[in-house]
Amino acid sequence: MSGLVHLGVLYDDVADLAARCLPEIRAVLDEGGDVRVTVERGGVRELREALGPDADRVTFPAPLDGFSQATPAYLEALRRTLPRDRRTLLVGQYSTRTPASWDSGLAEDAVNLMLADVPLTVLCACERTGPAGHRALTERSHRHLLERGGRRSNAAFRDPDPVSPAPLRPWGPPGTTVRIADAAGLAELRRRVAEAAADVGLVGEAREAAVLAAHEAVLLASGPDADTALPIAGERFAEVRARDGAVVVEVVSERAASSAPAAPGSADWRRAVLPAFCSRLATYDGGDGRRVRVLSCA
Amino acid sequence: MATEREPPVRCGGPTTERARRHLEFTLTVTPDHLMIVADTERRQHELSATWLSDEIGQGAKVYVKGWFDPAEPERHWVAGPDGPRGGRAAIGLGQVELCDFPSVIERCGGTTEGLYRLQHDEVVRAMDEGWSSVAMLQESAGRPMADDAEAAEFAAQESGYDTLIERWPLRVLCQLTTPVENETAIWRSAAVHHARLVDGRWSARSEAGRWWVEGDLDAHVVHRFGGALVGALRRAAEAPDGPHLRIDLSAVSFLDIACARILGLAARSAPPGQELVVHGASRIVHRAVEAVGRPETLVLVDEEEP
Numbered sequence A: 001m002s003g004l005v006h007l008g009v010l011y012d013d014v015a016d017l018a019a020r021c022l023p024e025i026r027a028v029l030d031e032g033g034d035v036r037v038t039v040e041r042g043g044v045r046e047l048r049e050a051l052g053p054d055a056d057r058v059t060f061p062a063p064l065d066g067f068s069q070a071t072p073a074y075l076e077a078l079r080r081t082l083p084r085d086r087r088t089l090l091v092g093q094y095s096t097r098t099p100a101s102w103d104s105g106l107a108e109d110a111v112n113l114m115l116a117d118v119p120l121t122v123l124c125a126c127e128r129t130g131p132a133g134h135r136a137l138t139e140r141s142h143r144h145l146l147e148r149g150g151r152r153s154n155a156a157f158r159d160p161d162p163v164s165p166a167p168l169r170p171w172g173p174p175g176t177t178v179r180i181a182d183a184a185g186l187a188e189l190r191r192r193v194a195e196a197a198a199d200v201g202l203v204g205e206a207r208e209a210a211v212l213a214a215h216e217a218v219l220l221a222s223g224p225d226a227d228t229a230l231p232i233a234g235e236r237f238a239e240v241r242a243r244d245g246a247v248v249v250e251v252v253s254e255r256a257a258s259s260a261p262a263a264p265g266s267a268d269w270r271r272a273v274l275p276a277f278c279s280r281l282a283t284y285d286g287g288d289g290r291r292v293r294v295l296s297c298a
Numbered sequence B: 001m002a003t004e005r006e007p008p009v010r011c012g013g014p015t016t017e018r019a020r021r022h023l024e025f026t027l028t029v030t031p032d033h034l035m036i037v038a039d040t041e042r043r044q045h046e047l048s049a050t051w052l053s054d055e056i057g058q059g060a061k062v063y064v065k066g067w068f069d070p071a072e073p074e075r076h077w078v079a080g081p082d083g084p085r086g087g088r089a090a091i092g093l094g095q096v097e098l099c100d101f102p103s104v105i106e107r108c109g110g111t112t113e114g115l116y117r118l119q120h121d122e123v124v125r126a127m128d129e130g131w132s133s134v135a136m137l138q139e140s141a142g143r144p145m146a147d148d149a150e151a152a153e154f155a156a157q158e159s160g161y162d163t164l165i166e167r168w169p170l171r172v173l174c175q176l177t178t179p180v181e182n183e184t185a186i187w188r189s190a191a192v193h194h195a196r197l198v199d200g201r202w203s204a205r206s207e208a209g210r211w212w213v214e215g216d217l218d219a220h221v222v223h224r225f226g227g228a229l230v231g232a233l234r235r236a237a238e239a240p241d242g243p244h245l246r247i248d249l250s251a252v253s254f255l256d257i258a259c260a261r262i263l264g265l266a267a268r269s270a271p272p273g274q275e276l277v278v279h280g281a282s283r284i285v286h287r288a289v290e291a292v293g294r295p296e297t298l299v300l301v302d303e304e305e306p
Helices: A014-030 A041-057 A071-081 A104-114 A132-141 A183-199 A204-221 A223-227 A268-277 B017-027 B041-057 B087-093 B101-108 B112-129 B148-167 B183-192 B219-238 B257-269 B283-291
Strands: A005-011 A034-037 A088-093 A120-127 A144-147 A150-153 A176-179 A236-243 A246-254 A280-286 A289-297 B033-038 B060-066 B096-100 B133-138 B170-177 B196-199 B202-207 B210-217 B245-255 B276-279 B298-301
Touching: A005 A014, A005 A132, A014 A034, A014 A041, A014 A088, A014 A120, A014 A144, A034 A041, A071 A104, A104 A132, A104 A246, A104 A280, A104 A289, A120 A132, A176 A183, A183 A204, A183 A236, A183 A246, A183 B219, A204 A236, A204 A246, A204 A268, A204 A280, A204 A289, A204 B245, A204 B257, A204 B283, A268 A280, A268 B257, A268 B283, B033 B041, B033 B148, B033 B183, B041 B060, B041 B087, B041 B133, B041 B170, B060 B101, B060 B112, B087 B096, B096 B101, B101 B112, B112 B133, B112 B148, B148 B170, B148 B183, B170 B183, B183 B219, B196 B219, B202 B219, B210 B219, B219 B245, B219 B257, B245 B283, B257 B276, B257 B283, B257 B298, B283 B298
Parallel strands: A005 A120, A005 A144, A034 A088, A088 A120, B033 B170, B033 B196, B060 B096, B060 B133, B133 B170, B210 B245, B245 B276, B276 B298
Antiparallel strands: A144 A150, A176 A236, A236 A246, A246 A289, A280 A289, B196 B202, B202 B210
């Protein structure tokens, strides 16, 4: 069963919202999955009518129920409680009535980074005429948008901002931090990741893949120099977080003074291959260096 | 001919247990012509001292060739705190002889044939003196290895050791200390010494028709691993049971994408008709090799298969 499907839904009115969401909802219901729709009253009414008798198989929580917890706690609980043997579909809605305490940006980033391996479909509905900030966040946070004709890729999608607290905040402080200055540091990181993976139930090939992903994340964070010269100049460290059957490794590499800009194709091969060994890969380039996050799950 | 001598009494020394364990793999397969690769001189001395301690302890005559001031042999690392157990005493007794590279070049006339004669004479002299065996340690030379002709000379000189090993109880340790060598020299040295190689967290040996690799293979050693792999491929192409290279990865504990890529590149560049056949690879190594693009000439054999 494949992992996360995270779709932005830019709609004109509730009829349009229902028309766009209905095929995805029906597909999950047909597969025996769970569907939870958290939208305002008009959208609920429209979807109930469109679903007909199948509406009884859908849960419609009150919009404010999800906001009773702090955003990190809600997301962490979501990851822990979602079933893994069938798909879950969640429909949420950007609303002007959302409490100010709810961090929509963190929620979107955390879905992308923390739930990549979960059999979950998330539809984030945003009215086209709503606040500009909602629309901008919708366009930035979704690799695909949901049209009436189906899914289409979204050129405006961007990886979460490097200063985004996701997944760091929902996952709490790192279990371990490793400074990496040479081959011995890399080996130490591999050992720590192997231990952390085993502690959360990753065994065998899954654990080896997590170790490999962490190792490659360091090299990817180190830029093109890693292909030609080791040990690499510059400071870097890796934070390892593990819980609920998954390991997140974030590597922060400060740009070395001598580091040359990447030659065409340089290090691209590593970035192209690395996703084969992790559930989610995100890279960020900033003026002060590069950050790489990898999420590894069973 | 002189009679065999009693081995000297072992003295205390700085050789660490960690270094001994590191060398154990290679020492257990008779490392008659071994190369140790190290990223620092201190680490090189630590590992080489283990080897030297054993040779001195076993009563071998030891010839050490390297860069040092011949007027002050007592300042050589073999005689110092980084050296082997009993190193200084062994120099004083004549069990260990030091020779600096300029003197070696002068004595052999600067030719490969002359070097072979020099080494041959050293072995014969040691046996005549009654030593039970002979050990030769060659420090990292820092050769420019500027062209193919020099590389061929280097290979021929190393082959001379092997010829002597076939005839005499001789063991050879070649040091490769990476800070004093250029990339070409490192690559070519690894190629020539692929059959017995200890390099940080990985090592390799040729035995029973296979090239056995052990330890962690990562981007840090990918250049040396690539050189050794190409050396093993070239040797297999000429071997009676060739031309395919059978490489056993069952003792590899980690292999990263850079090294998986090198396996594919080496297989792609093999001459027509030659394959690289990988035995004993774990599932994750299979995945890594497939992920970087496995050529048809790189064959992964499942462990269950004969």
